[in-house]
Amino acid sequence: MHMIADKLMQVEARLQQASHSAHRPRDAIALLAVSKTQPPARLREAYSAGQRRFGENYLQEAQDKQQALADLAIEWHFIGPIQSNKTQAIAQAFDWVHSVDRLKIARRLSEQRPPEAGPLNICLQVNIDGEATKSGASPEALPALALAVAELPNLRLRGLMAIPAPCTDPEAQRQAFARVRALKDALQAQGLALDTLSMGMSGDLEAAIAEGATLVRVGTDIFGPRMAR
Numbered sequence: 001m002h003m004i005a006d007k008l009m010q011v012e013a014r015l016q017q018a019s020h021s022a023h024r025p026r027d028a029i030a031l032l033a034v035s036k037t038q039p040p041a042r043l044r045e046a047y048s049a050g051q052r053r054f055g056e057n058y059l060q061e062a063q064d065k066q067q068a069l070a071d072l073a074i075e076w077h078f079i080g081p082i083q084s085n086k087t088q089a090i091a092q093a094f095d096w097v098h099s100v101d102r103l104k105i106a107r108r109l110s111e112q113r114p115p116e117a118g119p120l121n122i123c124l125q126v127n128i129d130g131e132a133t134k135s136g137a138s139p140e141a142l143p144a145l146a147l148a149v150a151e152l153p154n155l156r157l158r159g160l161m162a163i164p165a166p167c168t169d170p171e172a173q174r175q176a177f178a179r180v181r182a183l184k185d186a187l188q189a190q191g192l193a194l195d196t197l198s199m200g201m202s203g204d205l206e207a208a209i210a211e212g213a214t215l216v217r218v219g220t221d222i223f224g225p226r227m228a229r
């Protein structure tokens, strides 16, 4: 009955252990529950167990859930690929967007963000392993993109998001996350005030926390296997 609450407690124990090992305070790391393909009732169950941040990848699906869960004080994060014809709805309905990887999309999100909603929190997605099929700006393109996005009036650039190539070796996982952290440090050295490293998922959150993740995005280990879409 309380399966999601139990899973959340297990993830919480991992977060405590990982932050302790990294000599970091537990509250330096936020947990984003990645709820793509999960029906609203399961998000409601997680909310009842205290979870407030939810991440969605598909706009239409997210909008259906936002309607069904309008009575809850959820912080909504968009983490999926963004087509330019979807920016208006995303700018209206989300608190955070983690998957911005080009200036055109950022400009549209800024133009379309309702001013009364306050600035939209943005992470730039970086393609840290140079995978041909994966979204994200290249490390080389990142500085110019970040400096331009930081100037957009209705966005607040918070940091970087990355999904390293799948890998089960903890040392190799850490190396990829360390490269993301170094990119953020380099941007900060250029004067950008960044406070977010969105990295780490069910299979590699310990390695991400060891390398400075401030937000981990966990789906499977909270909700179980994803349903077919």
Ligand SMILES: *Cc1c(COP(=O)(O)O)cnc(C)c1O
Residues within 6 Å of the ligand: 034, 036, 057, 079, 080, 163, 201, 202, 203, 217, 218, 219, 220, 221
């Ligand atoms: C699906 C997804 C996750 C969650 O992955 P799990 O391995 O299920 O924890 C995290 N981040 C992004 C961008 C995703 O699309």
